[in-house]
Amino acid sequence: MDDVNTVTTDGAAKTEELKKCPIDFERHGPGFREGFVDQTHELHAKCPIAWTGSYEDHWVVSGMDQVFAVARRPEVTNFRDADGSVNGYKGISIPAYDYGPYDTPSFLELDPPEQTDFRKVLNPYMSPAAVARWVPIIDELVNACLDDHIESGSIDFIDDLATVVPAITTMGMLGLPLADWDVHSEAQHALMYTPPGSPDHERVMKIVMASRAALTDAVPEVRANPRPGFVDALLNATIAGRELTDQEITGTLMLLVGGGFDTTTALTGQSLLWLSQHPDERARLAEEIDTLLDPATEEFLRYFTPAVGDARTFSDNVEIDGVEFKEGERVWVSWAMANRSPDVFENPDEVDFDRTGNRHAAFGLGIHRCIGSNVARVVFKRMITAVLDRMPDFVIDPNAVVHYESVGQINGLVNLPATFTAGERRGPGLTTTIERAQKIVVDEQLADRVTARRGR
Amino acid sequence: MKVEVDEHACQGHTLCAMVAPDLFTLRDEDGHSEANNGGEVPRGLEQAANSAISSCPERAIRMIED
Numbered sequence A: 001m002d003d004v005n006t007v008t009t010d011g012a013a014k015t016e017e018l019k020k021c022p023i024d025f026e027r028h029g030p031g032f033r034e035g036f037v038d039q040t041h042e043l044h045a046k047c048p049i050a051w052t053g054s055y056e057d058h059w060v061v062s063g064m065d066q067v068f069a070v071a072r073r074p075e076v077t078n079f080r081d082a083d084g085s086v087n088g089y090k091g092i093s094i095p096a097y098d099y100g101p102y103d104t105p106s107f108l109e110l111d112p113p114e115q116t117d118f119r120k121v122l123n124p125y126m127s128p129a130a131v132a133r134w135v136p137i138i139d140e141l142v143n144a145c146l147d148d149h150i151e152s153g154s155i156d157f158i159d160d161l162a163t164v165v166p167a168i169t170t171m172g173m174l175g176l177p178l179a180d181w182d183v184h185s186e187a188q189h190a191l192m193y194t195p196p197g198s199p200d201h202e203r204v205m206k207i208v209m210a211s212r213a214a215l216t217d218a219v220p221e222v223r224a225n226p227r228p229g230f231v232d233a234l235l236n237a238t239i240a241g242r243e244l245t246d247q248e249i250t251g252t253l254m255l256l257v258g259g260g261f262d263t264t265t266a267l268t269g270q271s272l273l274w275l276s277q278h279p280d281e282r283a284r285l286a287e288e289i290d291t292l293l294d295p296a297t298e299e300f301l302r303y304f305t306p307a308v309g310d311a312r313t314f315s316d317n318v319e320i321d322g323v324e325f326k327e328g329e330r331v332w333v334s335w336a337m338a339n340r341s342p343d344v345f346e347n348p349d350e351v352d353f354d355r356t357g358n359r360h361a362a363f364g365l366g367i368h369r370c371i372g373s374n375v376a377r378v379v380f381k382r383m384i385t386a387v388l389d390r391m392p393d394f395v396i397d398p399n400a401v402v403h404y405e406s407v408g409q410i411n412g413l414v415n416l417p418a419t420f421t422a423g424e425r426r427g428p429g430l431t432t433t434i435e436r437a438q439k440i441v442v443d444e445q446l447a448d449r450v451t452a453r454r455g456r
Numbered sequence B: 001m002k003v004e005v006d007e008h009a010c011q012g013h014t015l016c017a018m019v020a021p022d023l024f025t026l027r028d029e030d031g032h033s034e035a036n037n038g039g040e041v042p043r044g045l046e047q048a049a050n051s052a053i054s055s056c057p058e059r060a061i062r063m064i065e066d
Helices: A009-020 A036-046 A062-069 A115-128 A128-134 A134-149 A157-162 A164-174 A176-193 A201-224 A230-235 A247-276 A278-289 A289-304 A375-390 A429-444 B015-019 B046-055
Strands: A047-052 A058-061 A152-155 A309-314 A316-318 A324-325 A330-334 A413-415 A417-419 B002-005 B024-026 B033-036 B063-064
Touching: A009 A047, A009 A324, A009 B024, A047 A152, A058 A062, A062 A330, A115 A128, A115 A230, A128 A152, A128 A375, A134 A152, A134 A289, A134 A375, A134 A429, A152 A157, A157 A375, A157 A413, A164 A230, A164 A247, A164 A375, A164 A413, A164 A429, A164 B046, A176 A201, A176 A247, A176 A429, A201 A247, A230 A289, A230 A417, A230 B024, A230 B033, A247 A278, A247 A289, A247 A375, A247 A413, A278 A375, A289 B002, A289 B015, A316 A429, B002 B033, B002 B046, B015 B024
Parallel strands: A058 A330
Antiparallel strands: A047 A058, A152 A417, A309 A330, A316 A324, B002 B063, B024 B033
16 A cells, blocks of 8 residues: 655645535534444545544544554554643544543553553553462352342343453452442543433533542542552653653553453443344353353454443644645544455454454554453453353343433443343352452562563 | 564554463563564464454454574
8 A cells, every 4th residue: 555755645635625625524413323334334435544523623534554554653653642742632532531630641642652661561461361360269259249130030231240350350450449449440431432412421520530539639648558560660660861750650540440341341232232242152162161261351342342442633744645644633544444444354334253354443453452461351351151152042121222312432231131040059149259359469569560471 | 484573553452362372472571572482383273273363353463484
């Protein structure tokens, strides 16, 4: 593909033409979810790079090759200039969030070298080797969630399982009390499903503030009582040659809670809903889970793409795929649409457990690859495995499913009530299990970083 | 057949080790990939190597001619 920095007259004409025909891209609007597949087809066929005036003037990149080219360019930045002292760039959200007093950018909205330093500090807590240590605890929590409902024959997979386990696991990795998961839970979900300008905004901001306040208080608390986890890692971090301020640490914790809570919930809910609608594939996955769980997980990630996209800003004039981008222009990179690209994925609108070469972009591309991707995969896999094992005949009433009002940020579900043949408890319920798990986390120092094994 | 992971392009998506666990090892500290045995692909694992190449979201793995 054409991917050069030289400006061509053809490029100028093409760029002008695109800007003259802006597309409708109201991601938070009521029709976006229903129209997603049609619009994806249309954009892929006509303009994998498009221009829109929705929310603010910006580019929309939807084809995998174009997304790949844009997301990995050094002239494309996530940077958010919080106090306006550098370049006015607006970070990864369109429309911009109102951060209020918490507007310190996290490392997702910083460039290298600061971003690189943050990743070096936090990666050893979330690498595959680090996450593997958590599996026994995750299994206990999953089974406790199921135990609390298995005798009744009914469960809401969102409220009673998919919201709970990712949240508690994240709390554990932070080094904060597991039992406090619900201080943040509803805030994180509501923040994602509430469209901009919703009448519900005030209620949501109130609970979000409570969540932020708790993460603010956590910083001095862990400083006074050191224990392993993300908070401790950030307290002891040297980023670009200096220590972090408490506010910077809080901002980072908010990113980690935001990333850790709602995304895996969305993936799990959507996948369970799909499995209930496809009984043959469900039976096959249960039967061949040892070999199919990995490819099925990647396929669900591709197909549902929980975090649908992110904004970026061009930090220089650049030509990509025959389109001229100007310094300062904004772009929305649609991971979800890229994951349906017909030139990369055969039958892109089908879930296919046998798909090979599944190079999906559900965790983003480039240096900002979701830092929690390994956590997400493991937590998701343990939940799916347990449900298929213990509630194999679950039925979901499609009329009782509640989708997020807005899927402009996270492609999630509010409710997913299911019924199944009642079974037997295997252990104590969630409250007791959280207490037990907390003791194991502390005794085994689970939230500590992995240290590289030598001589491999 | 030999494969090579571009360490600057690899972002630790882990898909190569998922589809070809015999050919790639993920670093403990960040999950970034390294090809085993200097990238030498044992006979019979060529298909796994090609799967890994086509599974990498960052397109960071390439075949190098012996």
